[in-house]
Amino acid sequence: MMSKYRTVTAAHQGHRHGPITRVFSPSDLGQQLKPFIFLDYLDTPLHSDFGFGFHPHSGIATLTHQLDADVDYEDTSGQKGIVKAGGIEWMKAGSGVWHKGKPTGSEHAQGFQLWVALPAGVEEEPSEGQYLPPERIEHADNTRVLTGQYQTAQGHVNTPTDMNYFYVDLSTHAEWSFITPAHHNVAWCYVQKGSVVVDGQTYFANTLLIFEEDTGHPIQLSSAPESTSAVLFGSAQRHAYNLVQGRYSVHTSAEALRKGEQKIQAIYQSLIKQNKI
Helix, strand or coil, X not given: CCCCCCCEEEEEECEEECCEEEEECCCXXXXXXXCEEEEEEEEEECCCCCCEEEEEEECEEEEEEECCXXXXXXXXXXXXXXXXXXXXXXXXXXXXXXXXXXXXXXXXXXEEEEEEXXXXXXXXXXXXXXXXXXXXXXXXXXXXXXXXXXXXXXXXXXXXXXXXXXXXXXXXXXXXXXXXXXXXXXXXXXXXXXXXXXXXXXEECCEEEEECCCCCCCEEEEXXXXXXXXXXXXXXXXXXXXXXXXXXXXXXXXXXXXXXXHHHHHHHHHHHHCCCC
């Protein structure tokens, strides 16, 4: 008997290195999940010297969402400040940017950084950052809408591609159901904590679930009995371009990558002159 729900086609465990779990990257599952090409989950006690110094990107956008720590940020588009816990740090790197961030204001940090592949043309636009406080993040029931839309809740990040990106807390609502837009043939979720049941199968924390491409059926998640669970969810139309990778950059062509790395090098020289690195 066929399931009335969108089924899981693959389940993968993330790889932990130090305080970070690498869930997927452009060189592995990012090829299948693009425009979602990279996801890191940070879970660590904080100490005074913990942080991420100036580092570059081009050709992508990054979305950082800390659950329980503030982020002290600065970028080379001229912005700096603090995003409070539960807010969003969105950096469209475009043609090239350097930025840095330091979790602060808490004894512990749990959060995610997502990379999104940019379409041709957009990847060569100037960098642009958006830093949204937690009060700008809309909720519907147990769903925090980081981008896209769920029920009446709307995301406020100016994403270059139509994408849903939600944080779903299953501790107050035992079930969650969602029908993606008809053109969203990519859909996945990451079990951050607890365990969830999908179509009768139980999946535990630190598991990435990839859903079938059929968009006619809802995705349904249930918290396993006596489990306090939460997941990160994403859906979008598949990115139509190749992933051409550099060390910190992902572009749609070798020529676009060359331009991005050239811009990154020029910014690097400027940061040296400013004694920032």
